[in-house]
Amino acid sequence: METSSEKAPEYTDQPPPSYESLFGKIKQAKQNSGGNVAFAQNVVGITTNSFGYIIFLVLVLAIPITCIVIGSSFLHQCPAQRYIPIYLIVFGVFTLIRDVSSLIQTFKARKDGIDENQQQKPNPFDGLLSCFLFAWFICGNVWIYQTYGNFTTSNPAASDYCHHTLFYFSFWLLNVTYIILEKITRAISRNENMQTRKLFRLTALNNLLKCCRSYAQASSGNKQKWSYAHGPSDTPLLGSTIGQALQDWTELRPDKEAAVFCKGNIRKTFQQILEESDQLAAGLLELGIKRGDRVGIWGPNSIEWILTQYATARAGIILVNINPMYIANEMEYVLEQTGCKAIIAAEEFKGHDYYDILFHLIPELARCEDGFIKSHRLPELETVIMIGKKKHQGTLKFSSVLEAGTSKRKAEIMDLQKRLQFDDPINIQFTSGTTGSPKGATLSHHNILNNSYFIGRRLGYHEKETRICIPVPLYHCFGMVIGSLTMASHGATCVFPSPAFDAKNTLEAISKERCTSVYGVPTMFIDMLNHPDLPKYKLSSLYTGIMAGAPCPIETMREVIGIMEMPGVTVCYGTTENSPVTFQNFRDDNIEKKIGTIGKPHPHVEAKVIDEYGNVVPCGTPGELCTRGYTTMLGYWNNPARTADVIKPDRWYHTGDIATMDEDGYCSVVGRITDMIIRGGENVYAFEIEQVIYHHPCVKDVQVVGVPVERLGEEIYAFIEFKEGYTCTEENIKDYCKTRMARFKVPRYVKFVKEFPLTATGKVQKFKLKNEAMRDLNLID
Secondary structure, three states, X not given: OOOOOOOOOOOOOOOOOOOOOHHHHHHHHHHHHOHHHHHHHHHOOOOXXXXXXXXXXXXXXXXXXXXXXXXXXXXXXXXXXXXXHHHHHHHHHHHHXXXXXXXXXXXXXXXXXXXXXOOOOXXXXXXXXXXXXXXXXXXXXXXXXXXXXXXXXXXXXXXXXXXXXXXXXXXXXHHHHHHHHHHHHHHHHOOOOHHHHHHHHHHHHHHHHHHHHHHHHHHOOOOOOEXXXXXXXXXXXXXXXXXHHHHHHHHHOOOOEEEXXXXXXXXXXXXXXXXXXXXXXXXXXXXXXXXXXXXXXXXXXXXXXXXXXXXXHHHOOEEEEEOOOOOHHHHHHHHHHHOOOEEEEOOEEOOEEHHHHHHHHOHHHHOOOOOOOOOOOXXXXXXXXXXXXXXXXXXXXXXXXXXXXXXXXXXXXXXXXXXXXXXXXXXXXXXXXXXXXXXXXXXEHHHHHHHHHHHHHHHOOOXXXXXXXXXXXXXXXHHHHHHHOHHHHHOOEEEEOOOOOOHHHHHHHHXXXXXXXXXXXXXXXXXXXXXXXXXXXXXXXXXXXXXXXOOOOXXXXXXXXXXXXXXXXXXXXXXXXXXXXXXXXXXOOOHHHHHHOOOEEOEOEEEEEEOOOOOEOEOOOOEEEEEEEOOOOOEEOOOHHHHHHHEOOOOOEEEEEEEEEOOOOOEEEEEEHHHEEEEOOEEEEHHHHHHHHHOOOOEEEEEEEEEEEOOOEEEEEEEEEEXXXXXXXXXXXXXXXXXXXXXHHXXXXXXXXXXXXXXXXXXXXXXXXXXXXXXXOOOOO
């Protein structure tokens, strides 16, 4: 990340305009060609150079005045041939008005002390004049045709008609040529350096030609036919490590707030975060943990989590994110898979006693020296570090490790920044486990730092001061990459309302800390919107945010935009294996785009939709979504076979999601391959049924799975959660579906539940629902 010692980096590129209309396409085409700015700069302003000023006056003022004079004289002498003089007069008047308007605009800019070379406001009479030229050409030919009537080649009037039409077209083309030459001449006259005029003339002409080509492409639609898209960008990828990026921002804004933890009112500046992270990194080195070793972090959102995240990045140690809801067997699986050398754990969370779980796995804690474990079941694990004030047998306190780093070790950390590479692995994040056993996605500095950076750019973090409310868990890529890593990628302030999500705490944090952005999965936003105290909180500071992790119901999106005052909220799509985000909406997309699609590919990311044979399908055709780019993980840790299943030799990552792509590159996910239900030979997508049932007035949430049956192959099983105070019957739900979808899509089984099995991030674990459905039907024990 390039920085200076005086101010933070400035960025000027904006999100592309909407492609929803021809006008949007034209606007985009002008921006792509550079013609918009070039045209405006050529039209507005004159030079102080005397030679250029004379040329300007002759061409810009003399020619339209001459047209008016000649036209008036010709009209008086030859009233029968009035279409030519009228054309001359009107053309002259329009041109003169436009030129005088440009002069006034320029002199006003100079009077106000504005550099007209930087002024980009176009002259409205340019467009009016162009419309006049086109309209007059059409109307003139119609008038000539009506004058001479219908004719054939034997009709004497035919030659006169052809003569007048050719003359009229030639005169019209001459005027259009005049407009183009005038623009080039203006551009030349504005350049005071005689040696560069030739180059400037070619540049101006090139801009004109590029703009014309872009207009032609826009008017023809420029639609793609196949389901392939990529995210173009003039903004390069960051070639930096996470630790270096944090140091860069610290040098720029050392006293700016970096992190706020509302519980306990803990506030840390960038300088404090960097110093304490380096102190912890030095303490880890003192324990014998070195670059490339793995250290696990197990606990809810806390300042210790953030310090561990940046300490490991500064030391080149690979951080292993562990779900705070894991129990003993899941913890053993993660530690064994990754070969963690140390684990940093909280004392407890939501009834889980972490030390008790660890003691169950490592009974050697009872008799080992503090910080020096020799475990039979986990031979690579050497140290357990506990967060909190209590001292636990066989473990080290987090505060003790923080204090253990010597000045020599801190110097090693500083020296290490020159040797760490941005392609080094730095993080292992386990998949959420919504479909089965989690796998450890290995990610580099380059993966996650750039992903955080480009997510922030699409949200506008590079344009204004940003305070992000982060109620999502840090152990998940949503909280860590999209959330806390924005300190290093954008110099943002991260606000954490509570250790785990709580609607009231989140609303309080937004209001009190004046957050400009908030993150969450749809269920989190639903809980905030349904909180009885919502009207009490001031949310006017919000302008954007992210909703991700699951499809968003349209009513929820409308209320987030309206009630929570977040017009720029976006939807993100991705996978843990992709750092995580590969698709995202733009802030100015309409609500249909935000709930009906996952947006367009991120900058520097390719995407395609393929059939079962690996061929790219036409736009609008469902198939498997694949992505490729800087986001793609290095692989599953210590699992090359599973890696080869999803990342092919050409580096395309196969998501397992069924999607469609439209002609503008917007993508819609319709389900997972594993979620597709094949009922009697018909392909049925669970998401499609869920969207219909969700609109039932009694339904708060719905999940649909397929269960195996003998005759039809699979049947549809719907789990429904009611809104508070509402109820209905199974038959009512089925009748509702029958009027809104094909009969083969109507659920055969309906079950009402009070809640769904969720991951720590609020994502529904459908495999558990499917097991429950199969038990209900006596298909499994």
